Amino acid sequence: MPDLGRRTERWLMYAGPLVLLLALALLHVALLQGALSPAGKALLLGHFGLVLLWQPLVSGGRRLSWAGMLLFGLALAGIGLWLSWGLLLLWGLMLAGVIGGKVFCHPAPRERGFYWLLVVYLVVALNGRVMPELLEGLAEVPAVLPLFANWFALPVLLGAAVLGLPCGGAQAADALDVVGSLIFALVLGGVALGALAFMFVARSDYVWALLQALGSVAGALLLMALVWSPRKGFAGLGLAISRRVLSGGQPFAHWLDEVAELALHEASPEALVRAAMERLAGWPGVQGVFWRCAETEAMTHLGKTSRHVLQLRHGTLEVAVYGQQAFAPTPAWHLDLMLRILAEFHAARLQAQRLQALSFLRAVHETGARSTHELKNLLQSLDALCFAVLDDGGRNPAGVQALLQGQLPEVRRRLDETLQRIRRPREEDLQPRPALGWWQALQARHAEAVLRYQQAGPLAAAALPAALFDCVADNLLRNALEKSGAPAVQVRLVAGEQGCSLSVEDDGAAIETERAASLLLRPLASDTGLGIGLYQAGRLAESAGYVLRLEENRAGCVRFCLSPRG
Incomplete structure (x- = not known):
C-alpha cells in the first residue's frame, strides 16, 4: 500500500495539469446540467475530488486518519445538502485564486499560458453562469451572456489542453505563490462585489455594471503598478511595504545599523554587548533583557522580568528577552536573527582580542628569542677569548693583552645593546x-x-x-x-x-x-x-x-x- 501511495503521488506530480483540466471540464458540464440538480451535484462531487487530487497544499500520497475521513465525509454531505449558487461562487473564487497563484511559479510562457487560460475560463464561468443564477429575480440579465459563457468555454479549455500536455513535474507540482493566490481571489471578489454595487446603487443592468467593475478594478491595479515601482525621486510603494513586512513594525534595520556602528567603536566584547542590549531594551513591547557572555559567569540584566520570555542562545551569547505579552512568530524570528548577528560581532571582537594577545605574546617571545640568541653568541665569543687566554699559558702576555683590548670593547657594546633591548625594545x-x-x-x-x-x-x-x-x-x-x-x-x-x-x-x-x-x-x-x-x-x-x-x-x-x- 505505501508503494501504491507513492506511485499515485508520483503520477499526480506529472499528470496534475491534466487532472485540473478534467476537474474544470466536470465543473463546466455541471453548470450546463444545472449545478443544483442531482446530476449536477454528482458531477460537482467528481469535480471536488479531482481538485483535491490536484491541489498543491497537501501531499497526494498522505494517509488520512479516521478523523480526517469523517470530516471529509461531513463536508461531502454538506455540499450535497446545502449547495447553493453563493457557495459555488465562493468556491470558484478560491479555486481561481489557487490557480492564479500557480502563474507566478512558472517562468516558461507555455506553462503560464495554460494557467492563465484556466483563470480566464473561471472568470467567464463565474460572471457569465454563476452570478446570473445568483441574481435571478433580483436583476435582469441578458440571455446571451450565459450562452456566451457556455460556448466560450470550449475553445479556452481546448487551448489549455494543448498547452497543458508538457506541463507538470515534481518541482512544479508543489509550487504555489500564496500571496499571489490571495491577490487573485481578492481581485475577482472585488469585481463581483463591484458589479453588485453598480447594479443596486447606479441602477445599471448587469452587463454594464460588470464592465464598470472591471474597468474600476483595472484602473486601480494600473495605478497601484505605477506607484509600486521606483521612479525618479520616488523609491516606490513596494520598497516601503517590503520593509514594513520584513521588519514587522519593529526598528530592525535601525538596530542593525547601530550594532554595526558599535562594533567599530566599542573596544571590548562586553561593552559591545551591553550597548546593544541597552538599545534592545528600548524596543516597543520589551520589558527587560538578561544576558550572559562567555567572559562572565553571572547574568547581567536591564529592566524587569515578566511571564512572557524568549530564551535565545547563539555561540557564547545567552539572552533572555522579557515582553509585555507573548512574542508573535515574526518578532521572535527578528529577535533571533538580530541576536545571531550580535553573537557574530561578539565572536569577532573576542577573536580580535585573542589575536591581539597572541600578537603581543609573539612579539615578547620573538624579542626574548632574539635576545637569548644574541646572549648565546656573546657567551660563545667570551668562551673563545677565555680559551685563547688559557691556551697561551703566559707565553705571550702582550699578545693576549692586545687580543682582550681588541675584543672586549666590542663584546661589551653588543652586551649593552642586548640588555637595552630586553629592558626597553x-x-x-x-x-x-x-x-x-x-x-x-x-x-x-x-x-x-x-x-x-x-x-x-x-x-x-x-x-x-x-x-x-x-x-x-x-x-x-x-x-x-x-x-x-x-x-x-x-x-x-x-x-x-x-x-x-x-x-x-x-x-x-x-x-x-x-x-x-x-x-x-x-x-x-x-x-x-x-x-x-x-x-x-x-x-x-x-x-x-x-x-x-x-x-x-x-x-x-x-x-x-x-x-x-x-
Whole structure:
C-alpha cells in the first residue's frame, strides 16, 4: 500500500495539469446540467475530488486518519445538502485564486499560458453562469451572456489542453505563490462585489455594471503598478511595504545599523554587548533583557522580568528577552536573527582580542628569542677569548693583552645593546652605523677563524644597521663553520646605492631541498641549538626593510645573502 501511495503521488506530480483540466471540464458540464440538480451535484462531487487530487497544499500520497475521513465525509454531505449558487461562487473564487497563484511559479510562457487560460475560463464561468443564477429575480440579465459563457468555454479549455500536455513535474507540482493566490481571489471578489454595487446603487443592468467593475478594478491595479515601482525621486510603494513586512513594525534595520556602528567603536566584547542590549531594551513591547557572555559567569540584566520570555542562545551569547505579552512568530524570528548577528560581532571582537594577545605574546617571545640568541653568541665569543687566554699559558702576555683590548670593547657594546633591548625594545636597535667600522669589527671578532673577506663599493661613506648585520653574520658564520669537512668560508660586503649587502658562502654540502624550502619561514630542528637562529634573523631583517634569502644551494656553493628589500 505505501508503494501504491507513492506511485499515485508520483503520477499526480506529472499528470496534475491534466487532472485540473478534467476537474474544470466536470465543473463546466455541471453548470450546463444545472449545478443544483442531482446530476449536477454528482458531477460537482467528481469535480471536488479531482481538485483535491490536484491541489498543491497537501501531499497526494498522505494517509488520512479516521478523523480526517469523517470530516471529509461531513463536508461531502454538506455540499450535497446545502449547495447553493453563493457557495459555488465562493468556491470558484478560491479555486481561481489557487490557480492564479500557480502563474507566478512558472517562468516558461507555455506553462503560464495554460494557467492563465484556466483563470480566464473561471472568470467567464463565474460572471457569465454563476452570478446570473445568483441574481435571478433580483436583476435582469441578458440571455446571451450565459450562452456566451457556455460556448466560450470550449475553445479556452481546448487551448489549455494543448498547452497543458508538457506541463507538470515534481518541482512544479508543489509550487504555489500564496500571496499571489490571495491577490487573485481578492481581485475577482472585488469585481463581483463591484458589479453588485453598480447594479443596486447606479441602477445599471448587469452587463454594464460588470464592465464598470472591471474597468474600476483595472484602473486601480494600473495605478497601484505605477506607484509600486521606483521612479525618479520616488523609491516606490513596494520598497516601503517590503520593509514594513520584513521588519514587522519593529526598528530592525535601525538596530542593525547601530550594532554595526558599535562594533567599530566599542573596544571590548562586553561593552559591545551591553550597548546593544541597552538599545534592545528600548524596543516597543520589551520589558527587560538578561544576558550572559562567555567572559562572565553571572547574568547581567536591564529592566524587569515578566511571564512572557524568549530564551535565545547563539555561540557564547545567552539572552533572555522579557515582553509585555507573548512574542508573535515574526518578532521572535527578528529577535533571533538580530541576536545571531550580535553573537557574530561578539565572536569577532573576542577573536580580535585573542589575536591581539597572541600578537603581543609573539612579539615578547620573538624579542626574548632574539635576545637569548644574541646572549648565546656573546657567551660563545667570551668562551673563545677565555680559551685563547688559557691556551697561551703566559707565553705571550702582550699578545693576549692586545687580543682582550681588541675584543672586549666590542663584546661589551653588543652586551649593552642586548640588555637595552630586553629592558626597553626600541627602534634605535636598528639605527645605522658606519659600514667600514662594522666591517673591521667583524674581522677582529672572528680573527681566530679561517675566513676570506671581500669588500666592494665605497664602505667609508656607507652605513648599515649594526644589530641586524651582527645577528645575521654571527648566525651564518657559525652555521658555516660548524659544517663537517671544515669548509672554506667567504664573507663579502658590498656597498651600493640602496644600501649594504652581506653574503656568506661556503663550499660544503648543499642543504636538503625540503629543509631549504622552510629554512627562513619557520624554526627548524638543529643538532647544535634550538633551530631558531636563522628564523629570528629573517624576521629581524624583514622588520628592518631587508631580505635574508638562500641565494645559492648546491654542492660546493651554499650562499646566503642579506640585502635591502626591493
